[in-house]
Structures are given as structure tokens and as C-alpha cells.
Amino acid sequence: MIRVNAEACCLCGLCVGVCPPDALDMTEQELKVLPNCTDCGWCVPYCPVGALSGGRARKRTVLARP
Ligand code: SF4
Numbered sequence: 001m002i003r004v005n006a007e008a009c010c011l012c013g014l015c016v017g018v019c020p021p022d023a024l025d026m027t028e029q030e031l032k033v034l035p036n037c038t039d040c041g042w043c044v045p046y047c048p049v050g051a052l053s054g055g056r057a058r059k060r061t062v063l064a065r066p
């Protein structure tokens with residue numbers, strides 16, 4: 001499962017919108033990874049502050065940000 005560095009996360013919500021199975025749940029206080037996370041790693045490069053780590057696709061290159 002993907003890891004969230006809660007101290008670095010600024011709760012911008014970018015990762016929530018790109019997760020294919022909708023496995024990220026953000027509240028005003030925290031970002032939670034739900035059990036249906038497939039560990040695909042897709043969300044990792046979208047985080048502007050590097051708060052996400054892990055996942056199977058760590059070397060993926062993002063060509064265009066949303
Ligand atoms: S690793 Fe994949 S499934 Fe898990 S939170 Fe990130 S985008 Fe969603």
C-alpha cells in the first residue's frame with residue numbers, strides 16, 4: 001500500500017483526483033489510503049511536495065500534469 005508522509009502533505013487533493021480505483025480519501029485533517037489501493041504507484045509523481053511513496057511503478061514518468 002502506498003505511504004503518505006502526513007507532515008509533508010498539504011492536503012491539496014491532486015492525488016485524490018488521479019487515483020484509478022478512488023482509493024484516496026481526504027478530509028480537512030488528513031489524507032487516508034483506503035484498503036482498495038492496488039499499490040499501482042500512479043499517484044506518486046503527481047504529488048507536488050513528494051509526500052507519497054511506495055507503489056509498484058516508482059519509475060513512471062509523468063509527461064503532462066493535469
Ligand atoms: S497507489 Fe494507485 S491505487 Fe493506491 S492510492 Fe495511489 S493511485 Fe490509488
Ligand code: SF4
Nearest residue numbers: 009010012013015047
Ligand atoms: S498530492 Fe500530495 S500534498 Fe496533495 S493531497 Fe496528495 S499527498 Fe497530499
